[in-house]
Amino acid sequence: MTAQSVKCVLIFKWARNPLDARVGLDGAVDWSFANMAASDDDAAAAVAARNLSDDIVALTLGNGDTAWAAARGASRTVTVPDPRIGLDSSWTARLLAGGVRHIGEVDVVLAGDCAWDPAAPVLLGACLGWPTLAGVIEARREGGGLRVVRRAESGNETLEVTPPVVLAVLARHTEKEPPGMKAILAARKKPVEKMTAADLGAAPAADSLVLCGSALPPATKAQIFAGRDDPAGAAAQLIAALRKEGVL
Amino acid sequence: MSGNDCWVIAADTGPIAGMIAAARSLGGKITAVAAGGRALADKAAAAGPDEVRWFAPSQGSPPETLAPAVARDIAAAAPRVILSLPDAASRVLWAAAAFALGAPAAGAVTQLRAEGDLVLAVRPAAQGKALETIGSQGLLAAVFDAADITYTGPAAPVTEMRPAAGEDKFAAALRLAPGADDGAPEESGLRAAARVIGVGLGVRKRERLAWAESLAAALDAVLACSLPVSDDLEWFGESRVIGISSNRIAPQLYLALGISGQPQHMSGVRDARIVAAVNNDPEAPVFNRCHYGIEGDLAEILPALIDAVNE
Ligand SMILES: Cc1cc2nc3c(=O)[nH]c(=O)nc-3n(C[C@H](O)[C@H](O)[C@H](O)COP(=O)(O)OP(=O)(O)OC[C@H]3O[C@@H](n4cnc5c(N)ncnc54)[C@H](O)[C@@H]3O)c2cc1C
Numbered sequence: 001m002t003a004q005s006v007k008c009v010l011i012f013k014w015a016r017n018p019l020d021a022r023v024g025l026d027g028a029v030d031w032s033f034a035n036m037a038a039s040d041d042d043a044a045a046a047v048a049a050r051n052l053s054d055d056i057v058a059l060t061l062g063n064g065d066t067a068w069a070a071a072r073g074a075s076r077t078v079t080v081p082d083p084r085i086g087l088d089s090s091w092t093a094r095l096l097a098g099g100v101r102h103i104g105e106v107d108v109v110l111a112g113d114c115a116w117d118p119a120a121p122v123l124l125g126a127c128l129g130w131p132t133l134a135g136v137i138e139a140r141r142e143g144g145g146l147r148v149v150r151r152a153e154s155g156n157e158t159l160e161v162t163p164p165v166v167l168a169v170l171a172r173h174t175e176k177e178p179p180g181m182k183a184i185l186a187a188r189k190k191p192v193e194k195m196t197a198a199d200l201g202a203a204p205a206a207d208s209l210v211l212c213g214s215a216l217p218p219a220t221k222a223q224i225f226a227g228r229d230d231p232a233g234a235a236a237q238l239i240a241a242l243r244k245e246g247v248l
Numbered sequence: 249m250s251g252n253d254c255w256v257i258a259a260d261t262g263p264i265a266g267m268i269a270a271a272r273s274l275g276g277k278i279t280a281v282a283a284g285g286r287a288l289a290d291k292a293a294a295a296g297p298d299e300v301r302w303f304a305p306s307q308g309s310p311p312e313t314l315a316p317a318v319a320r321d322i323a324a325a326a327p328r329v330i331l332s333l334p335d336a337a338s339r340v341l342w343a344a345a346a347f348a349l350g351a352p353a354a355g356a357v358t359q360l361r362a363e364g365d366l367v368l369a370v371r372p373a374a375q376g377k378a379l380e381t382i383g384s385q386g387l388l389a390a391v392f393d394a395a396d397i398t399y400t401g402p403a404a405p406v407t408e409m410r411p412a413a414g415e416d417k418f419a420a421a422l423r424l425a426p427g428a429d430d431g432a433p434e435e436s437g438l439r440a441a442a443r444v445i446g447v448g449l450g451v452r453k454r455e456r457l458a459w460a461e462s463l464a465a466a467l468d469a470v471l472a473c474s475l476p477v478s479d480d481l482e483w484f485g486e487s488r489v490i491g492i493s494s495n496r497i498a499p500q501l502y503l504a505l506g507i508s509g510q511p512q513h514m515s516g517v518r519d520a521r522i523v524a525a526v527n528n529d530p531e532a533p534v535f536n537r538c539h540y541g542i543e544g545d546l547a548e549i550l551p552a553l554i555d556a557v558n559e
Contacts (some may be wrong), residue, residue, distance in 0.1 A: 029378045073418045079283040087382055088352040090389070093343075112338070115492065115515075118391050119355040122339045126315070126347035133312060135336030137493070147425065153335050153496065154261045155487075158428035159310060162421045168336075171381035172475070172493045174466035205352045207386030212368055214380045222535055226545025227526070227552075232544045235552035236559075238524060241540050247443065248467060248557075 006053040006141065006163065009100050011041040011111035011124075012069045012154075013060045014092060018116055022200065027215040029166065036085070041112025043178075044171035046072040048139045049110045052146065057100040057106075061085065061092070070187035072177040077192045078103060080200070087209040092154060096182030097194025100128060108139075108146070113168035125166035134168040188201030252276030252362050256392075257342045258281040258292050258310035259320070261334035262294035263396030263519065265295035269329060270392060272363045276493040280404070281318055283341055284309040287382065293406050296399040300406040306419055308426070310336045314420040317411035319344035321357055328386075329360070330366055334393040338535050354382055358394035372391075375511060395411060395519045396498065438488065443469035443501045445550040446517070447483065450506020451546060457483060459550040460505060469503070474513050486499055489515040509534025526550075 010154050013176040017037035022030045042141045050073045056068030057076055070077055080101050085092055100109055113134050125132025135155065138149040146161040151170060179187070223241065227234030242248045252275035256263050271278050280297035282289040289302035301321060303314045322330060323344040330351065332342030346353050357369040358379075366383040369390050373380040420506055438444065445464050451457060464471050473484045475491055489495060491513045498519035505526050507513060509518070514537045517523060524540040528545045534539050 018374045021377075023374050023377040027378045029373045029380060033372075033485060087354065088298055089355055090346065090351070090353040093353075095349075095543040115356070117355050118334060118388075118393070119343070119353045122343035123347060125340065126319075131312065131418040132340045132343070133310075133336065133422070135340055140281040150336055151493070152337065154263060159308065160423045160425050162270065165421060170493055173479070176322070205350050207350075207352050207384050209352045209354060209382045209384055209388075212366070212381045212383040214373065214378050217376060217379050219271075219374070220536075220539075222538050222541050224530075224535060224543055227542040227549050228528075231544055231548035234544060235549060238540055238542055239553065240263060241329040241555040242524065243554040244520065245522050245539075246500075248447040 002110055005055050006107045007054045007105060008056045009059055009103055009106050009109045010046055010049045010056050010069050011059045011109065012046065013038045013062065013064060014096060014111065014119050015039070015114060015116040020153055023216070029214050036064055037067050037113040039116060040174050041114040041169060043112070043165075045110040045112045045169040048167065049073065050137065051140050054202070057103050059096060059103065061095060067184065067187040067194045070190040071183045073242070074190070076190055078194060079196060080195050080197065080241045082196070084197070087211060089119035090123050090205050090206060092117065092120040093127050094202045094204070095197055095200060096124045097127035098197070098202040099195065102195065102200055108163050109166045109167055113170045121166070121168035123186065125187035128166065130138060131161070131167050132163050132166040132168070133161070136167045136169045137172065139167055139169070162164040179203045221248050251328065253279070254280045254331060255281060255322050255325065255327045255345070256290060256331045256446060257283070257338050258333050259337035259341055259347070260333065260335040260453050261291070262286070262335050263392070263394060264292055264333065265399040266280055266394055266396040267331055267392040268296045269397050269472065270360045270394065271329065273359070274329060274367060275362055276328065279327070281312045281316060281322070281341070283337070284366045284425075289405070289406050292401065293403040297404045300404050301409050303409045303411070305415060308424050310422050311339045313416060314411065315341050315344035315418060317409070317415040319348040320412070320415065321409065323348040328388065330389045331392045334391055337393060342389065343389065345530060347412040349387055349388055349389070351387035351389040352384060353389040355391045355427045357390040358392075377438070398426065438470050438472055438495055439497055441470035441497070441499055443467050443470050444499045444503070445469045446496060446502060446504045447471060447473045447477055447506050448505060448507030449474065449475075449481070450508070451510065454483070456546060456550060459554065460538070463550065463554050463557070469501070471479050472537040474498070474507050492516060502536055504538070504548070507534055508532050509537050511555065
């Protein structure tokens with residue numbers, strides 16, 4: 001990193017969207033419908049990257065929209081079209097670390113700190129051997145380094161950070177300013193480089209995870225009081241139930 | 249790899265006792281790493297592990313700077329399973345250890361058990377619509393994300409650990425900004441409250457907020473809100489928001505008024521003992537995530553609740 005420029009890698013669309021997975025009556029999950037997707041958190045990472053730098057290279061896994069980050073400020077995109085994402089988040093992290101190394105001189109790596117996979121972004125930091133912060137809600141340049149705010153359980157914490165660093169960014173809302181048609185069309189003209197796991201030197205962990213079963217969660221049956229016709233009666237029933245539970 | 253031994257990592261508050269209870273089902277020895285102040289080490293010791301190894305960050309450093317030291321300590325012990333609390337700092341330390349061990353890793357598991365030569369972990373899949381069981385014949389690294397419990401047994405011994413020379417190399421890269429975060433968001437008493445009433449967009453009118461305040465006073469409860477009630481309506485400051493990107497609380501009672509029950513909100517009250525909800529939409533997702541509910545209009549139900557409490 002120089003006083004003038006910070007080189008960022010923006011990682012997007014690196015996990016499967018569990019909302020698209022289908023659950024059968026027997027509790028089996030069919031992931032084949034669950035495409036790799038950019039999350040709200042990836043969008044927040046893109047905003048953080050733009051605030052830090054105009055030198056952004058994007059990295060993504062899987063097919064689908066490779067121009068997503070190019071429409072949000074990245075100059076080019078490296079993709080691994082066939083990432084074979086499975087159960088092991090460390091594999092995702094190993095692939096991404098290979099991608100970051102391939103891109104070369106990098107100061108800040110940003111990815112969404114996404115609930116779909118709370119492990120892969122922090123494992124990426126470990127693979128690279130870099131200082132890592134998760135739960136990041138704000139990052140900007142200050143002096144020769146970065147000023148980063150992250151969420152701790154007791155409240156927000158502000159840190160002074162000297163790159164290289166991995167930042168896993170947490171969204172607070174859906175994307176506020178998605179790119180317009182013009183940016184999307186221009187993004188499709190930016191270069192995309194396709195890589196394989198072997199090109200990136202990624203090797204899986206020695207042990208592997210296996211799927212041993214799947215079931216429907218136990219139904220938690222709520223007791224609902226009808227308050228439309230008899231508000232006073234429903235209110236009395238609820239208060240009585242809560243007193244019986246010992247919480248009033 | 250030693251037996252079914254498990255190391256658990258805590259660098260912030262979270263469901264430590266719940267995580268240790270889950271690890272107990274594996275049958276091995278449980279060592280807790282506490283990366284933080286003395287209070288965190290004591291909390292870990294009181295949560296039921298066999299032993300606590302306490303790493304205190306140097307002055308002005310966040311717990312993440314301990315990643316190399318914690319990873320070395322855990323790799324030397326070579327446990328079979330390592331678990332992390334779900335918070336940001338714990339996960340970073342856990343990842344360093346998981347990578348040092350070369351363990352396969354999974355996010356957000358809620359239960360563990362050993363079966364034959366497998367260690368098994370249960371995790372919600374497809375946004376909680378199913379529970380998947382994953383297994384490993386070798387090592388397993390997982391982020392634990394389930395409710396806490398109360399542990400009442402004796403406290404475990406605490407050993408104070410120090411990073412070896414060169415292991416604090418991250419301390420130069422990550423510094424807590426002096427004076428930036430004075431005035432913690434605890435003025436509302438939200439985290440310690442036994443009863444919390446959550447105000448959602450369904451409260452609709454500001455005058456009904458006064459009713460919610462009266463109900464809170466009658467129930468000795470603290471008021472909180474959903475994100476849009478703070479961000480868009482600005483009825484409350486950010487410190488009162490409940491949810492994934494805000495406060496996570498574990499009161500005895502959470503009463504959701506006019507809150508639809510989106511997962512981003514409800515994950516903030518997952519550890520509440522009883523969740524009750526008032527909503528005029530019988531299909532509102534909150535009714536699938538509560539113990540008791542009233543289907544009705546807050547314009548009528550709120551005054552009725554105040555009357556019912558005062559009777
Ligand atoms: C990345 C991201 C992070 C987020 N983080 C958080 C977070 O931390 N916390 C959070 O709260 N949200 C968060 N959200 C927003 C979350 O997804 C929901 O949009 C939000 O929680 C909805 O708030 P609400 O329930 O108050 O409003 P709505 O979803 O609009 O629900 C209002 C409810 O009130 C009911 N209602 C309406 N009128 C009445 C009436 N007269 N009487 C009774 N009931 C009535 C309706 O039936 C409805 O169910 C996040 C979103 C994103 C994308």
